[in-house]
Amino acid sequence: MSRNPVSVRFPKLTAARVAIAPMIVQLCPGAAFAAGDGCMASYYRAKSPACVDDTLAQLRQMAANRQAEPSTIIGFLAELFRTSPRERERILGAEPSDYVKSVEVVSLYRAGLPDEAQKFAATNNLSSLSDKLRAARIAPLDAVKPSSIPSDNDLLIGAYMASGDPALIRRILDNYASADDAMVSHGLRVGFMMSKFGPGLAAKGRDAVMAKALCEKYECKTDQTKFLRVMTLGTALWSLQSLSAQDEGIKKTLSEFFSRDARLKNLFGAEQAAFGNYMTAIMLVSTFRKDRTGTDQDRTFELMSKSASIYENLGSGNDAFEPFQGLKK
Template identity: 80%
Template structure:
């Protein structure tokens, strides 16, 4: 799917849908990216839209098609397709919810919106979809930008637990508390939306020049974001070094000096994991040198 916009191959679409039908049968399907992909395809290629809707054998995928038609800004087509496939109740709920079309999706506090726009990019190669994902950083304050970047870097390296093996997974809990998620999840979910954005885009940029260029230019042209990105990138590098040393000293401590070094490094890692500033996290090393 990621390469479709280059080839415009119908076989690519068919293979992608076949894989999704299999994952849906196992209960592991996440339709957000394919919904964005199909929405972009449906609105830009009527011929391909007609081919896919007529050929779809899966009830699950038919429900995804209804959602995708609404996201494509094609409510009349969505209602007709739903009526023909016993999905009118779904269509009625979507119409009542006033689901925004793809062009109106601007990610803020809904991580799934990132996936929708990534899917749309895969169908079109239009970097405006990627730009809208990144624009979420422009409106966030410094603390939220830094926390979003940190979550994204940790997710890229360690997965959804945001912690290396042997370390307590605390970052999500700390972020929840910091942003008052029990009273209102909006700010917490915005940090997670920012985090999943940088995680997914950095991963995709490794094989997609359009995303790579858009990502690089976005952070380089804004002095505030450029500095925050560089600071978090440096702090993440320090953290990776620290946890390697913590693991080493944990096994090989042979005296008081090594115990002190271990304690200071462990404290640094903990400050970082608890969303402390990069400067505060690695201050103990300066104390150690003194």
């Protein structure tokens, strides 16, 4: 798949650059927008033009502080442009913002409408952008299959918001089906941690070591592809779990995907149990960090600190649970 030349630029991770967590925050700007309270997330139910106008108004406000391509909105607009010529004409004919016009050029290419994109770009002094996108052979929505580009998740989520088509969500999740067991488990772990603690992947009071452990495990300082695939898997789970709280279609698709495949069902169950144990461990660590008054509490603190550290450093769920056995002795 061709990379989009105006998408998020992932910084090279050299030996001198170990600030992995800030980079992870950059991996999912679209997901953060998608999980917000705006009407875009439920647009497909009523397909109100007023909702589109409100979404574009929010995009104009983002223009001054943009640091990455708004992939969710691009996917949303691309699906609208692809399926609703009348709405496409209305949107393109009424836009005052040069920044939003540039987003619309990208969206037209993502919609698989290169001729329309070139005409719109020429009319709005954006031919240089159009030329770059055409030369890069930017993939249309129908060809986007997330693997190691986290923003591809956001493109398909945006398209789902415009259409309500669960096949788009399944295409995001198919990345899990083709990943090996280790990547599936680590992607799920990242997703669970993001859902609870945000992109820093660390509970309050804990060192942010998981991202560094993932970088080392997948040798991201020499080749980011495998590391970014785990992040793509993790941000997919994070985004879809967040959205599923208010979208029954996503909730159903997510549940069915992991339940219908025995391998994925087992791996999901194991990571879910491991995360539950981790939450218990850090709760006990927090409880006894300052209020230890005896040997038993000291021992509980030490064992649970060990358990949490094993989990954060990518140890298996069984290994991380082993210190719990010491509480029974």
